[in-house]
Amino acid sequence: MEVKTKNFKNVLLHWYKYNKREYAWRNNSDPWSIYLLEVISQQTQLDRADKYFKKFIKEFPTPNDMATTSFKKVLKMWSGLGYNSRAKRMFESSKIIAEKSFDDLYPDFQQLPGVGPYTENAILSFAYNEQVITEDINVKRIISRYFGVENPKKYIDHFSSLLLKNTNSRNLNQAFMDFGSSICKPRSPLCSDCPLENTCEKYFNYETKPIEKFSGSNRELRGNLIKLLLKKGNLKVNTIQQELDADQDRLNEILKKMQKDGLVKLNTNNLVEIYPG
DNA sequence: GTCCCGTCAG
DNA sequence: CTGACGGGAC
Numbered sequence: 001m002e003v004k005t006k007n008f009k010n011v012l013l014h015w016y017k018y019n020k021r022e023y024a025w026r027n028n029s030d031p032w033s034i035y036l037l038e039v040i041s042q043q044t045q046l047d048r049a050d051k052y053f054k055k056f057i058k059e060f061p062t063p064n065d066m067a068t069t070s071f072k073k074v075l076k077m078w079s080g081l082g083y084n085s086r087a088k089r090m091f092e093s094s095k096i097i098a099e100k101s102f103d104d105l106y107p108d109f110q111q112l113p114g115v116g117p118y119t120e121n122a123i124l125s126f127a128y129n130e131q132v133i134t135e136d137i138n139v140k141r142i143i144s145r146y147f148g149v150e151n152p153k154k155y156i157d158h159f160s161s162l163l164l165k166n167t168n169s170r171n172l173n174q175a176f177m178d179f180g181s182s183i184c185k186p187r188s189p190l191c192s193d194c195p196l197e198n199t200c201e202k203y204f205n206y207e208t209k210p211i212e213k214f215s216g217s218n219r220e221l222r223g224n225l226i227k228l229l230l231k232k233g234n235l236k237v238n239t240i241q242q243e244l245d246a247d248q249d250r251l252n253e254i255l256k257k258m259q260k261d262g263l264v265k266l267n268t269n270n271l272v273e274i275y276p277g
Numbered sequence: 278g279t280c281c282c283g284t285c286a287g
Numbered sequence: 288c289t290g291a292c293g294g295g296a297c
Contacts, residue, residue, distance in 0.1 A: 038282070045281045048295070082293025085285085116284045136282050177282050187279080211279065214293070223293050257291090260286090 001147075005159050008146060008196065009167065015195050016175035019182070023050055026174060031102035031127040032063055038122045039090050039114060044081060046181070052081055063101075066094035071276050076230055082219075084226055085261050089114025102127070125173050131164045134173040138180025141206055145184060148201030218254050221246060225254070226274070229264065234271035 020026075023046065025037045036056050041049035055077060060066040066074065071091050078087040093112040097105070105111060106128065109120040117135065124130040133139060133156055143152040156163075163172065183194050186208045191197050214220055224244055229235065235243075241251050255272065258264045265275035 041281090042283045043281055043293085045296085049282085080294065082295085083283090085292070086283090089284085114284065118283055122282075134282070138282065173282085181282085185280090211281095212291085217291095217293090219291075219293055226293095261292090 001159075002162060004147070004199065005162050007199065009163055009172065011195050012175050012179060013167070013171060015183075016171065016178060019178065020174065021046065021178050021181075025050075025053060026170075029127050029129070031123055032097070033057055034123050034127040035093075035097075035102075035109075035115075035119075036060075036090075038119045039086055039093075040081065042086060042119070043083060046177075048081070052078075060094070063094045063097035066091065067098035072230065072274050075226065075274060079227065079230070082223065084222070084263055086114055088262055122173070125169045129168075129170070131161075131169050133160050133163065133169070134176075136177070137209075138184075139173075139176045141186065141208070142176060142180055142184045144206035145189070145203050146196060146200045148203040150203075150205065152206070218250070218257075221250065222254050222258060225258070226263065229272065229274050234267065234269075234273040236271060240272060 025033055028034065033053075037049065037053045040052050040056065059077065060069070071088070074091050075084065075087055078084065081087075089112075093114060096112060102109075102123070107120075107124060107130075109115050109123050110117070115123075121132045121134045124132050125134055135153070135156055139156070140152040143149065143155055147155055149155045183190050191200070191202070194200070212219075221244065225240060228240065228243055232243075237251070237255070240246070241248060244251070255264065255266075259266065259275075262275060264272055267273050
């Protein structure tokens with residue numbers, strides 16, 4: 001298994017050298033830039049994330065620039081990315097970072113809202129050059145398939161030091177992502193183009209998340225509600241219901257949830273507003 | 278229809 | 288551990 005692991009890594013890195021996707025932030029090690037990019041790219045294709053990243057880093061070159069603007073402004077810029085709670089958590093995080101700085105928070109970045117195990121490791125690897133694996137869905141899928149293991153986490157825990165030995169973690173982590181996106185794809189992997197094909201276990205049992213229906217979902221309604229509030233300002237529930245042609249009960253339900261998520265608020269005049277304005 | 282560098286609450 | 292959580296491009 002050790003020999004196989006070493007070979008796997010070498011082939012993967014060699015493939016990456018000639019097939020990497022070029023993005024400006026890949027040569028960047030500023031923690032704030034890395035943080036922004038990582039939050040924006042959660043559950044989002046890189047080409048799209050890249051465009052938004054450029055916009056955000058230009059508008060908010062430092063955490064303080066975001067911390068001192070309005071949430072509404074951040075949400076407007078976020079429009080089109082989806083999962084608006086990410087924007088909210090990013091906004092809240094910017095205030096914490098503006099106060100304490102990444103170096104003060106190091107290495108426990110999970111104390112920032114919206115930062116979990118993946119993003120923490122991404123910051124550690126890309127901004128602090130730490131020897132950690134960014135264990136995202138691509139890494140898990142590739143490891144599972146190639147080594148024929150049901151539980152890739154266990155494998156990674158066991159072999160991460162071997163994978164990272166004499167290796168720049170940043171290159172390795174990014175190699176996983178590009179390889180997973182263009183060769184070892186979730187549904188239709190391009191095994192015939194794969195440089196690891198002859199030694200791969202081709203274990204395809206690792207589950208991929210089923211795609212949730214969007215049309216007609218609460219997610220769609222929530223998205224439309226945010227869009228409406230950004231455009232027209234604060235509105236009465238009745239008005240929203242008419243504008244969105246929404247079912248009363250369902251609208252109340254998502255309003256409740258969105259207040260809990262801290263995205264909207266019912267102000268004293270009983271108007272729904274983006275929160276914090 | 279399919280896809281996308283996760284996180285959080287319950 | 289499971290389900291909720293966007294939205295544009297192809």
